[in-house]
Amino acid sequence: MDDLSLLSDLSLFLKEKKANGVKIVAYLAHDNIPEELLDAAGFFPLRMMFGGNDDLMDASHNFLPPSTCAFAQSCIGLYSTKPNIFSFLDLVDFFIVSNHCVSDICVSEIISKHFNIPRLDFYVPYTKNNSSLKYFKLELLELKKRLEAITGTEITNEKLFESINKYNEFKRVLLKVNELEILGSEKLKVLQRAMLYGPEFQPDLEKFIQYVRENPSSLLETSKDILFTGCSIFVNDNLVDLIEEGGGNIIFFDTWIGSHYSSQIINDSSIQTEKDPLDLLVLKFKDNIYGDHTVPNFLEQKVALIENYYQKYTKTKGRKLGVINHIIKFCDHISLLSSFLKERLQEKGISVLNLERDYSRANSGQLLTRIEAYLEMME
Amino acid sequence: MKLKAFIGIDIGSLATKIVLISEGRLIDHRTERSTYDFKRIGHNLFDDLLKKNDLNREEVFLMSTGYGRNTIDIADDRVTEITAHAKGTQFFFPDVHSVIDIGGQDSKAIVISKKTGNVVDFQMNDKCAAGTGRFLEVMAHALEVPIDQFGDLALKSNKSASISSTCTVFAESEVISLFARGASKEEIASGIHRSIARRVAGMAKRIGVGPKLVFCGGVAKNPAVKKYLEEELGYEIETPEFPQLTGAIGAALIAQENNTN
Structure with a gap:
């Protein structure tokens, strides 16, 4: 695909x-x-x-x-x-x-x-x-x-409740995709397709999850595991392929195309007790810890979430985990926060590659050098 | 067959460097312009090195690095120039903490762990030419000064013209307007060298470089860039005997390490 x-x-x-x-x-x-x-x-x-x-x-x-x-x-x-x-x-x-x-x-x-x-x-x-x-x-x-x-x-309230439930269910299924042990490029394509088609893609998504569970892929043991954060990788961008060419494999997308979107689930007890469905959307807004334009505490929360995932992953898998922070050029808020994020994670012993780029294909060679050098650093 | 020597080839955008190492000693080396045909230049240098040192292909391990590391199909393995420079500078300065490498197309700053000797952080310039050897070449051409005399010319001035543009193309126009305003060639040359030093030092400070800092790459042969880098950083920096060869030496040393342990 x-x-x-x-x-x-x-x-x-x-x-x-x-x-x-x-x-x-x-x-x-x-x-x-x-x-x-x-x-x-x-x-x-x-x-x-x-x-x-x-x-x-x-x-x-x-x-x-x-x-x-x-x-x-x-x-x-x-x-x-x-x-x-x-x-x-x-x-x-x-x-x-x-x-x-x-x-x-x-x-x-x-x-x-x-x-x-x-x-x-x-x-x-x-x-x-x-x-x-x-x-x-x-x-x-x-x-x-x-x-x-x-x-x-x-x-009507009925229609809105129905839509809220529909998106909730869809995101619950989508959350499972990020946990699958498959090649990052494959995972990204599924996440992108799901987020473009919305809940109508849910049956295909469920079939895909079931297929992967029944047919576990033999991941290359030699590839380096990467947690990917920062700006999402959009459709028509070759970054994930470059990372894989360099010997890395994104195992977790800590981006909006990935865990951020699929985590926007409204809890069932609120759905059952709330009379006004608009209040549920307010609750979703309030509980969105991934809103990277929101103040205060965005950076603190981000550091804590990455650290938590890192600790859990390295402990349970016994493998090293690298962090690539993707910064699209002139995306000011991600760019300005990048050095703070890197510094804070490095203090916790987590190495980070701040990968700043635009969509140009002309500098793929230089990007690949940065990716490969980071992966060599992980050895 | 037992390996007798380890060859590192650093294929940069402007120059290709090749070194031969045996038992941890630098035996031989060559440097040639990369031209547009990286592969041919690499093959020729490799064949020449084998011939002059009376070695067969099977007796050596070839490790490639640099911008064109993937283009040379005869290499046994490859490594990035970041890792290679970190290793190569330790050949000259075992207690190195940081490296600044300014090559033809890019510049990079590297921080090395004193404990393990491995890279702990690095930063590379963006795809633009400012802060690279290419920037100096373009500016030397604009001032009609041979590149190997450019640094000395800059050091003749005790005043530096202000070059504010970070873009090579705009900086070239700025140089022309400085001439029009009556600035001397020496002042302008000094300003150009200061601008590259400021830019690279800024990039290096962001990852926490510190002494002992080794300056390598082709531009390390330029005395003005070295002096101004020291002023920007606030401490003395070291330059190895062969600053252009550290990448190739590092590649050869990594090949040796990987094949003897």
Whole structure:
């Protein structure tokens, strides 16, 4: 299952959705967009998780300077060049954006203005005190009203509860994928596909998990185990292949495409007792410890989570574990935190490779040197 | 057949270096421009080294390193230049703590464990040429100064022109405007060398380099970069006898270690 077949399948899937009258809402801000609400309103939420290449980044420079987040450049490049494999982006009816990431705001503005896709705003607080949570609920209510105005149909509590349960179940299954002992590239492709298709992929996901359990793969003992953190690896990006070429294998994706998204599960007891489903979405927002734009304590929590996983893994498996912190160029908040994260983990005896890059394929040689040197360091 | 010697070949973007080591001693070495044909240059140097030292292919182990380490198909094994430089500098300075290597295409800082001699952290420059030998080459060309005299020219000035651009292309335009404003060639040369030293020292400080610090790579032969690096870091740094060879020596030593234990 390569990136091309994934994108081609996705294109057919979205065309079918459109043919059935379903509106497609694309979104960039990864951590707090309420997919459940979009789903309950009858929309299909499409996560923009497509990495770029040199051509796409170059194509964005009519709109953005080259010193902008590489992901932002790629998104604009996708729209301004419309490569055939991404032609499904023409099917997008709305863009929804939150304010957490400044680059995401700029991208959505450019796409709305120059490519005529209406934008829905969803503003999210940066902290989680009581006032912020009240504000978050007001934003949810606003978004709900806008979605209802577009469709002309009320989003009933029943529908929203149903969507919440659906996404909850889906994420429970998805969580199991990260624990499978398979090649990192294979795991990533499954995670990406699942997060693009959403709960409709759940039956395939369950079959895949069952297949892997019945047919355990013989992992190369010589490959070095890697916990991957920082920016996610998006579809069409070859980083995971470079890591494997260098002799590493990602065994855990501590990224939004990975454990962060699949951990956003609302506990069953709250679902049973809560009368207003919007309050459940507020609870999910409050409990999201992976929101890397949220203050305070984000860094502390991240260090603790990685350390916990590291200790558990090295103890139970008896193998060394490396940490690669992926920093997409000009992604300021990840980049600024990277040296603190590395320092804090090194203090705990955990070595870290801060891998800063854009989507250019031209510097693959240099990237491979950094990866291989880090893996040699682990010997 | 018992191995008689260990050969390390460091295929850099500008120069290919090859060394022959036997019983822990440096026996022979060669350096040649890499050109566009890494593979041919590597093969020629290897064949020449074997011939001059009266050795057969089966009697040596060839370890490749450097930017072109994967292109030379006759190598028995390969290792990154980070690990190779760390090992190679210990050949000259067993008590080395940190390494700064400035080559033709990249620069790197390495911290070595005093306890194990292994790399504990490293940092490489980004894909741009600023902070590399290429930056110096472009600037020397802009000033019409032979590259091997560029460092000496810089040291003739007790004033450094300010070069603020971190991009090679912009820095070249900045040099032209400095000329237009009447700055001397020496002042500009000094400013260029300071800018590379500042950039590399900044990168090195971020991973906690410290004395004893060994400066290697082709640029280590430039006295101005060394002097300004010492000023930026605040302590004296060492340069090995053959600063360009540390990667190749390290590769040969690793080959020796892997095949004798």
